Amino acid sequence: MDEIVVALRQITEANQKASQNTIEELMIKRHGYTWQEVRQAQSILFLAREKI
Numbered sequence: 001m002d003e004i005v006v007a008l009r010q011i012t013e014a015n016q017k018a019s020q021n022t023i024e025e026l027m028i029k030r031h032g033y034t035w036q037e038v039r040q041a042q043s044i045l046f047l048a049r050e051k052i
Contacts, residue, residue: 027038 024035024038027033028035033041
């Protein structure tokens with residue numbers, strides 16, 4: 001059972017990273033933002049979540 005939990009956790013983490021990459025790529029390709037702008041916005045959102 002532990003192996004299933006570990007595998008599921010690894011897949012979930014990989015999926016989250018892939019989803020995040022897709023979001024970043026869409027922001028850059030479709031909306032014309034730079035990597036720096038996207039990273040800065042992510043930092044602001046992260047800090048806002050920490051304060052909530």
